[in-house]
Amino acid sequence: MSSILIVDDSRLNVAYLQNILHTAGYEDIRLAYSALEAFRELGIEAEQHPKKRCDIDLVLLDIVMPDMDGIEACRTIKNTEMYQDLPIIFLTADRAHFEEAFGAGGMDFIEKGGPDYELLARVQSALRLKKEMDTRKNWEEKVQKDLQLAKHLQRSVLHAPLEEPGIRIHSRYMQSAEVSGDMFYWKMFSNRKCGVLLIDVSGHGISAALISMSIRSLLDSIVGLYRKPAEVCGELNRQMRLLFGKTRRSAYFTAIYLLIDLEQRELEYVNAGHPPGLLLKQNTAPVKLKGTTVPIGIKPDMKLDTVKLSYDAPCRIVLYTDGLVERPGLSIQFGIDRLEEYADSLHYVSNESFVDKLERLNRNREDDICIVSIELD
Amino acid sequence: MFSYRLQEQDGRMIVYCEGDIDIDAGDLIEEQLEPALQEQQQVVLNLEQVHFVDSSGIGLLIGLVQGLKEQERIVSLEHVQPEVMEVFELLQLDEILGKDVFS
Numbered sequence: 001m002s003s004i005l006i007v008d009d010s011r012l013n014v015a016y017l018q019n020i021l022h023t024a025g026y027e028d029i030r031l032a033y034s035a036l037e038a039f040r041e042l043g044i045e046a047e048q049h050p051k052k053r054c055d056i057d058l059v060l061l062d063i064v065m066p067d068m069d070g071i072e073a074c075r076t077i078k079n080t081e082m083y084q085d086l087p088i089i090f091l092t093a094d095r096a097h098f099e100e101a102f103g104a105g106g107m108d109f110i111e112k113g114g115p116d117y118e119l120l121a122r123v124q125s126a127l128r129l130k131k132e133m134d135t136r137k138n139w140e141e142k143v144q145k146d147l148q149l150a151k152h153l154q155r156s157v158l159h160a161p162l163e164e165p166g167i168r169i170h171s172r173y174m175q176s177a178e179v180s181g182d183m184f185y186w187k188m189f190s191n192r193k194c195g196v197l198l199i200d201v202s203g204h205g206i207s208a209a210l211i212s213m214s215i216r217s218l219l220d221s222i223v224g225l226y227r228k229p230a231e232v233c234g235e236l237n238r239q240m241r242l243l244f245g246k247t248r249r250s251a252y253f254t255a256i257y258l259l260i261d262l263e264q265r266e267l268e269y270v271n272a273g274h275p276p277g278l279l280l281k282q283n284t285a286p287v288k289l290k291g292t293t294v295p296i297g298i299k300p301d302m303k304l305d306t307v308k309l310s311y312d313a314p315c316r317i318v319l320y321t322d323g324l325v326e327r328p329g330l331s332i333q334f335g336i337d338r339l340e341e342y343a344d345s346l347h348y349v350s351n352e353s354f355v356d357k358l359e360r361l362n363r364n365r366e367d368d369i370c371i372v373s374i375e376l377d
Numbered sequence: 378m379f380s381y382r383l384q385e386q387d388g389r390m391i392v393y394c395e396g397d398i399d400i401d402a403g404d405l406i407e408e409q410l411e412p413a414l415q416e417q418q419q420v421v422l423n424l425e426q427v428h429f430v431d432s433s434g435i436g437l438l439i440g441l442v443q444g445l446k447e448q449e450r451i452v453s454l455e456h457v458q459p460e461v462m463e464v465f466e467l468l469q470l471d472e473i474l475g476k477d478v479f480s
Contacts, residue, residue, distance in 0.1 A: 202432035203400060249403070250436040254468065273468040294469045298439065303472070322467075328429065331460040332467065367431075 002127045003028040003055055007038040007073070008062035008091060013112070017060060017091075020116050021123070030056065034065060035073035044080055057130050058123065059088045060110070063097050071097070071104045078105035085133050087126040147178035147206075154179050154209060157216055159186060161352070166262045166313070167194055167376055168351045172359045174323075174369040181208025181253070182321045182370035185219045192262040195223050195232070196374060200274065200321040201253040202295075204368050211251060214243060229257050229270040230304035233296060240297035252297035256289065256319055260376070267317075268308040272296050275322050275332070278340055281315040282347040286340050289317075314377035316354070318343055323367035324358070335362075351375040379405055383413065390417040395426035398434030406437050411444065420445055425456035430464055442474050453478050 004026055008014045011033065018029050032038040038059070043050030059077070063070035070090060077083050090101045093112040101109060107126060110119050155173065162169040169186055181201030188194050199215065201208040218239055226232045233255065244251040254274040260267045270292050271277070277289035293303045325335030342361060346354050355373045362369065379402035382393045392410065396402070414420050422442075430438070445452045457465065457479075465471070471479050 200432070202436050248407075248440075249433075250439045252436065254432075275467060291467060291469055294472045298473055322432075326431075331463055333463045 001028055002026065002057045002131075003030065004123070004127075005030045005032060005038060005041055005056045005059045007032045007035065007059060007065075007070070009033055009065045010062070013062070013091070017119070020119060024120050026123075035068035035070070035076075038073060039076070042077065042080075042083065044076065044083075049080060050082065053082045056086065058126050059086060060091055060123075061088050061106075062091045063094075063101060064092075071100050074101070074104040074106055085130070085137070087130050089122060089126055150206075150209070151175055151178045154213060157213070158184070162186060162188070162194075164188060166192075167260070167374065169194075169196065169372065169374050170351045170355045171373070172355045172369070172371045174359070176323070176366060176368045177205040179206060179209035180204065180368035180370070181212050182323075182368045183212040183216050184319075184370055184372050185216065185223065186372075187220075187223050189227065193227070194260045194262065194374075195227060195257065196260065196319070196372065197223065197232070197255065197257045198274070198319045198321065198370060198372050199253045199255040199296075200323075200368070200370070202251065208368075211244060211253065215240070215253070227259060229259055229268055229306045232257050233270045233272055233293070234302070234304050237296045237299075237302055241300060244297060250298060252295045254295045254322075258289075258317070258319075258374075260317075260374070262376070264310070265313060265376075266308065266310045268306045270304060270306055272302070275320065275325060275336060277317060277319045278343055279309075279311060279315060279317050280344055280347070281312060284312075286344050288340075311376065314375070316343075316347075316351070316376070317374040318354075318358070319372040319374075320358070321368060321370045323369035324362050324371060326367060327362065328366075381405070381410060389419040389421050390414065391421045391423055393423045393426070397429040397431075398427055398437060399429070399431045400433040402434060403437055406441060411441060414441075414445060414450075417450065419451040420453075422452070422454050423456050424454060424458065424461060427461060428458055430461050435464070435468055435470065438470075439473060442478060446475070453480060 004021060006014050006017050014031055021029055030041055032041050042054050061070045061074060074088050087107045090106045090109040091112055092109055108122050110122055158173055171184055181204050184198045186194060186196040201211045222235050223232055226235055255272045256274040256277050258267050258269040269289055271289055272293050273291055273295035279287040292305055292307055325339050326332050327335060346357060351373055355371050358371050379396040379398055384391045442452050
C-alpha cells in the first residue's frame with residue numbers, strides 16, 4: 001500500500017486533499033503543515049542525513065508556505081541521497097512558480113481548484129512510476145550483491161604467491177565487471193619442475209567467468225596428469241570443445257602454459273593465441289614467448305608444437321592478459337613494446353613490487369587484467 | 378558502433394564494415410548480416426573502416442566466416458587495418474579461418 005505525505009500550511013486544503021485521496025482508496029496518508037514538519041516526517045534533521053529511509057512513496061507539496069517555501073523544501077529533500085527518487089508533486093495556484101518548481105526537482109504539479117480526477121490521475125501515475133523504480137532498484141541491488149559474492153568466490157580459487165628455493169611466483173588479478181574471464185594456475189611437481197598456466201576467455205563479465213571457473217575446476221587433474229605443454233593444451237582444447245563446443249557464439253580462450261625445469265634450467269611452452277610472455281634478464285635483450293598455435297576451443301585438431309629454451313638464472317618471466325597492453329585507438333604491438341621496455345627496466349625490484357608496478361601501467365578497466373611474474377634464480 | 382553496407386560487384390557481395398567489432402556488434406552480425414549472406418556464393422568483408430576488434434569480435438568473425446565456408450562459399454577479408462591485423466596475427470586467425478581468406 002502506498003504512503004502519501006501532504007504538506008500544506010492551509011489546514012482546510014490538507015483536509016480537502018486528504019478526503020479526496022481517502023475516498024479514492026488511499027489509506028496511508030500523512031500530514032504536515034510546514035516544511036519543517038515534513039522534514040521531521042522524513043527523518044531529515046538540520047545538516048544530518050536520516051538514519052533510516054522513511055517509507056513514504058509520494059509527497060504533495062504546497063509552494064507558498066511561511067518560513068520555508070515548497071521550492072526550498074523540495075531542494076532539501078532532493079539533496080538527501082536516499083530521497084533522490086522520491087516523487088514530489090507541487091500544489092500551486094500560480095503558473096509563475098512552474099519553472100522554478102521543476103528546476104528544484106519537482107516531478108509534476110497539481111493546480112489548486114482543478115478537478116479531482118486530474119489530481120487522482122497525477123497521483124496514480126507518480127506512484128506507478130515510483131513502484132517501477134523501486135522494483136528496478138531492488139533488482140539492481142540484488143544483482144550487485146550477487147556479483148560481489150561471485151567476485152569473492154572467484155578470487156578464493158586463486159593461488160597465494162609461491163616461494164620455493166629457486167622460484168617465486170606473484171600475481172595481480174583485476175576483474176573489470178566484478179567477475180573475470182582471466183584465470184591463472186600453477187603447480188610444483190616433485191621433480192623440481194613447475195607448470196604455470198594463464199588463460200583469458202574471450203569477452204568478459206559473467207559468461208567469460210563461468211567458462212574460466214569451469215576450466216579452473218579441471219586444472220588440478222589436467223596439469224597434474226599431463227604436465228607437458230602440448231598434452232595439457234590438447235586436453236584443455238578437448239574439454240573446452242566438449243563443454244562449450246555447441247554454443248552459438250564461438251567460446252574460446254587464449255592461453256600460455258610453461259613447464260619450467262628448475263634443475264636443468266630449461267623451459268618449454270605452448271602459446272595458444274596469447275600475447276607473448278616475456279623472458280627478462282639483466283643486460284640481455286628480452287625474449288618473447290610468442291604464439292605457437294590457435295586459441296583453445298576453436299579447432300578440433302590444433303597444432304601443438306612445443307618451444308623449448310634454456311635460461312640463465314637469475315631471470316624473470318612475465319605473463320599477462322591483453323587487458324594490460326590493449327588501449328582503444330592504440331596498436332596492441334605498441335602496448336606490448338611499451339610493457340617490454342618498462343618491465344626490462346625493473347630488474348632491481350622484488351618480484352612482488354614488480355607486479356605492483358606493472359599493474360599501474362594500464363588503469364583501463366574495460367577489460368580484465370591478470371599479471372603473473374615468475375622469478376627464477 | 379558497428380554498421381555495414383552491402384554492395385554487389387562482379388558477382389561478389391562486398392560487405393563494407395564500419396566501426397568497432399565487439400560484443401555490441403553481435404546482434405547485427407548474427408541476426409541480420411548472416412541471413413543476408415545466405416544466398417551469396419562469394420563474400421568479401423571489407424574492413425577498411427574497422428579500427429578495433431576485441432576478443433568477442435574475433436569470435437563473431439570466426440562464426441560468420443566458418444559458417445559460410447562450411448556451406449562451400451568463398452569468403453575473404455580485405456583492407457584490414459594494421460592495428461586490427463596485429464590482433465588477428467596474435468590470435469593466428471589465418472590458421473583458424475584458412476590462409477585463403479586473407480589472400
